[in-house]
Amino acid sequence: xxxxxxxxxxxxxIFGFWIYIMSDALLFGSIFATYAVLxxxxxxxxxxxxxxxxxxxxxxxxxxxxxxxxxxxxxxYAHHHNEKDKVVLxxxxxxxxxxxxxxxxxxxxxxxxxxxxSWQVSGFLSGFFTLxxxxxxxxxxxLIWMGSLLAQVLRHGLTVRTIGKISNLGIFWHFLDIxxxxxxxxxxxxxxx
Amino acid sequence: xxxNDFKVIDEQxxxxxxxxxSYVIGFVLSAILTLIPYIIVVSHMFGKQSxxxxxxxxxxxxxxxxVIFFLHLxxxxxxxxxxxxxxxxxxxxxxxxxxxxxxMYNLNYNMTDVSPFNSNEGYIPQ
Numbered sequence: 290x291x292x293x294x295x296x297x298x299x300x301x302x303i304f305g306f307w308i309y310i311m312s313d314a315l316l317f318g319s320i321f322a323t324y325a326v327l328x329x330x331x332x333x334x335x336x337x338x339x340x341x342x343x344x345x346x347x348x349x350x351x352x353x354x355x356x357x358x359x360x361x362x363x364x365x366y367a368h369h370h371n372e373k374d375k376v377v378l379x380x381x382x383x384x385x386x387x388x389x390x391x392x393x394x395x396x397x398x399x400x401x402x403x404x405x406x407s408w409q410v411s412g413f414l415s416g417f418f419t420l421x422x423x424x425x426x427x428x429x430x431x432l433i434w435m436g437s438l439l440a441q442v443l444r445h446g447l448t449v450r451t452i453g454k455i456s457n458l459g460i461f462w463h464f465l466d467i468x469x470x471x472x473x474x475x476x477x478x479x480x481x482x
Numbered sequence: 483x484x485x486n487d488f489k490v491i492d493e494q495x496x497x498x499x500x501x502x503x504s505y506v507i508g509f510v511l512s513a514i515l516t517l518i519p520y521i522i523v524v525s526h527m528f529g530k531q532s533x534x535x536x537x538x539x540x541x542x543x544x545x546x547x548x549v550i551f552f553l554h555l556x557x558x559x560x561x562x563x564x565x566x567x568x569x570x571x572x573x574x575x576x577x578x579x580x581x582x583x584x585x586m587y588n589l590n591y592n593m594t595d596v597s598p599f600n601s602n603e604g605y606i607p608q
Contacts, residue, residue: 325582347516369497466548
């Protein structure tokens with residue numbers, strides 16, 4: 290069935306996308322290194338432990354983790370059961386969780402900015418906004434992609450092409466969750482220690 | 483419908499069941515691996531050094547959990563190239579991050595301490 294076809298042409302597309310994800314990992318590796326170098330350079334401004342609200346960040350983390358899980362369910366119903374309704378349902382749930390995450394992140398940014406902790410204050414804050422902002426931009430791009438994928442699944446159904454695209458977006462989405470684990474660990478948890 | 487068709491459907495169903503199990507295990511493990519470091523950090527359960535070590539270990543463990551249970555990357559992955567590219571990337575990222583920290587630490591260490599903030603940000607004393 291569908292998985293047999295996926296082993297040929299679509300497999301190449303998925304492998305190509307995997308290579309892109311690895312190059313994205315190098316991008317995140319670079320800005321993680323930048324943040325790690327700059328994170329003590331507060332220049333008289335606030336440090337990490339002064340500005341982060343930990344329960345809020347935990348909620349963000351669990352929401353993004355849940356969205357990674359619900360995306361897995363959408364992918365599962367597409368690959369193994371060919372149930373369009375359930376695929377659409379779980380994609381919508383994932384989209385809403387992702388949108389909630391972005392909303393929370395933007396409100397955190399707005400609060401920091403209004404509290405006088407903008408990216409211009411210190412090396413630490415420049416590094417913080419670059420790292421977390423780049424991740425947020427990726428999630429936003431993923432949401433736009435998910436919206437267009439939803440439209441394609443609704444219109445064309447679960448074809449070899451749409452299922453291949455579901456696989457690719459899945460790699461992207463799970464990858465972003467993994468990047469967030471590192472942000473949670475190295476920026477937020479380390480900052481609170 | 484021939485018996486062969488039923489066999490294909492059964493296999494699909496079985497693969498779906500296994501995939502479901504993999505996602506549920508990954509989700510539960512990830513949630514646990516998020517909550518434990520959160521709790522020990524917020525309650526300041528251990529000393530600073532051991533907290534840093536513990537948090538890094540939990541982070542790396544969760545990376546492995548998600549790569550295996552969500553991205554399904556394992557020795558059995560169909561295109562072997564996936565895992566080779568992945569290992570190569572991990573190596574490059576490690577060199578990049580560890581190398582940057584090492585170089586910048588030495589730079590800070592070898593610099594005359596000009597700033598009360600002990601930073602390399604170009605603070606000019608009066």
